[in-house]
Amino acid sequence: MSTWSRPVILLLCGLMLMTVAIAVLNTLVPLWLTHDLLTTxxxxxxxxxxxxxxxxxxxLAGWxxxxxxxxxxxxxATLMFAVATLCLAMMSGFWAWSSMRFIAGVGCALMWVVVESALLCSGTVRNRGQLLAAYMVVYYIGTVTGQLLVSKLSTELLSVIPWVTSLVFCAVLPLVFTRVSASG
Structure with a gap:
């Protein structure tokens, strides 16, 4: 299989969208909680x-x-992250947000392991390094993009949650159009 096959490119596109959402929330959640006067x-x-x-x-990912x-x-994984993100807008309080962030964390880790494993299975001994390098580049570009969006867009909870959740749902779309299998 070619290093830059359709499934690989689509996996990386989904990763990019998810990473932007993750970066935005990882920055804003502590700020929202501090604004709501939760203790340190x-x-x-x-x-x-x-x-x-x-x-x-x-x-859990391997199983x-x-x-x-x-x-x-x-x-x-993306559904877990999206639902947990939506629930942040609908729930308040320490325990609710702790639970939703736990679920979001599970979803993120699942997504990372799925993408990394799929890339490794799609590659050969010769091109796995390139695939994982592309994974890291996309991940860091997504993180930087998320940080830039935080500095340019409204950071109010009810204005951020809808577009972040939309990004997560859009991250599903690339994999709807391809089947990734363990055989590459």
């Missing part, structure tokens, strides 16, 4: 919940990919 330890717990979700997601494949696992 509560902001820390909510933020830590996201990373605890990342750990749980990585532990999920084996049982449901790359595409369905990716759909589930």
């Amino acid at each position: 330890w509560q902001v820390g717990i909510v933020s830590s919940s996201y990373y605890t979700g990342n750990l749980a997601g990585t532990l 999920l990919i084996r049982h449901y494949g790359f595409n369905r696992s990716y759909y589930l």
Whole structure:
């Protein structure tokens, strides 16, 4: 398979959209919580919940990919992240936000592992380095783009959540148009 096959390019496009959404939320969630007068330890717990979700997601990812494949696992990951993001606008309070950030963390980790694994399975011994380099470049460009959007657009919760959630749903679209399989 070519290094830059259609599934690879579409995986990277989905990754880009998800990464922009992740970068925006990882910056704004602690600021929103501070604005809502949560204590420093509560902001820390909510933020830590996201990373605890990342750990749980990585532990769950292998089983999920084996049982449901790359595409369905990716759909589930993006759905988890989107629902958790939407719930931030509908729920308030320390426990609710801790739970939603945990779920978002699981979704992010699942998505990362699915994309990385799919890229490795799509590649050969000779081009895996290129594929993972492309993954990292796309990831960092998405992170920078998310940070730039935070500095240019409104940071109000109810104006950010709709477009961030839309980005996540758009991140599903590239994989709707291709099937990624373990055989490449």
